[in-house]
Amino acid sequence: xxxxxxxxxxxxxxxxxxxxxxxxxxxxxxxxxxxxxxxxxxxxxxxxxxxxxxxxxxxxxxxxxxxxxxxxxxxxxxxxxxxxxxxxxxxxxxxxxxxxxxxxxxxxxxxx
Amino acid sequence: xxxxxxxxxxxxxxxxxxxxxxxxxxxxxxxxxxxxxxxxxxxxxxxxxxxxxxxxxxxxxxxxxxxxxxxxxxxxxxxxxxxxxxxxxxxxxxxxxxxxxxxxxxxxxxxxxx
Numbered sequence: 001x002x003x004x005x006x007x008x009x010x011x012x013x014x015x016x017x018x019x020x021x022x023x024x025x026x027x028x029x030x031x032x033x034x035x036x037x038x039x040x041x042x043x044x045x046x047x048x049x050x051x052x053x054x055x056x057x058x059x060x061x062x063x064x065x066x067x068x069x070x071x072x073x074x075x076x077x078x079x080x081x082x083x084x085x086x087x088x089x090x091x092x093x094x095x096x097x098x099x100x101x102x103x104x105x106x107x108x109x110x111x112x
Numbered sequence: 113x114x115x116x117x118x119x120x121x122x123x124x125x126x127x128x129x130x131x132x133x134x135x136x137x138x139x140x141x142x143x144x145x146x147x148x149x150x151x152x153x154x155x156x157x158x159x160x161x162x163x164x165x166x167x168x169x170x171x172x173x174x175x176x177x178x179x180x181x182x183x184x185x186x187x188x189x190x191x192x193x194x195x196x197x198x199x200x201x202x203x204x205x206x207x208x209x210x211x212x213x214x215x216x217x218x219x220x221x222x223x224x225x226x
Contacts, residue, residue, distance in 0.1 A: 094168045
């Protein structure tokens with residue numbers, strides 16, 4: 001089945017710094033989703049991407065659908081303490097693409 | 113903003129017992145899902161449900177698991193005979209009008225099997 005990899009696995013940054021993380025797939029996707037999960041809560045949708053090359057922003061967050069359709073990138077500008085959490089990418093999975101498969105996540109820590 | 117709600121937030125049960133986890137998806141959504149997350153690990157797909165039937169299920173979703181939409185609003189996950197390794201966070205999700213619409217998750221039920 002589809003496999004997603006995310007890098008880095010974890011990162012520690014200073015408040016105010018920019019952050020970049022990426023997600024790669026073993027197969028071509030037609031949709032990329034980015035989620036954030038806070039401790040004890042469910043994943044919250046940040047950005048959805050539907051077209052190769054698409055660049056979409058949500059406040060300080062920007063995500064891109066890679067040209068190869070096998071990768072996606074998430075950038076956070078001017079990080080703040082509430083950016084702490086786990087960031088997951090997800091793409092269509094299963095035999096018919098009727099579910100989403102999640103990457104292992106990037107754990108972000110923001111130091112004051 | 114509409115949201116997915118799950119009950120209970122925490123369920124403790126003994127091995128071998130049956131549990132039912134409940135979810136109320138977003139009201140105009142058509143696709144429904146259950147995922148689970150073992151502590152510290154990634155979010156794993158269990159099952160998707162559309163038009164009153166299972167559309168896809170993973171290897172995890174064996175004969176001990178079942179789903180039901182008993183009325184127009186609830187979506188339930190039943191584990192018939194719980195095992196220790198079923199301990200995890202179980203997330204319900206729903207999505208809108210097509211199969212690649214983004215998933216919206218509830219806050220989960222933490223299941224502890226003792």
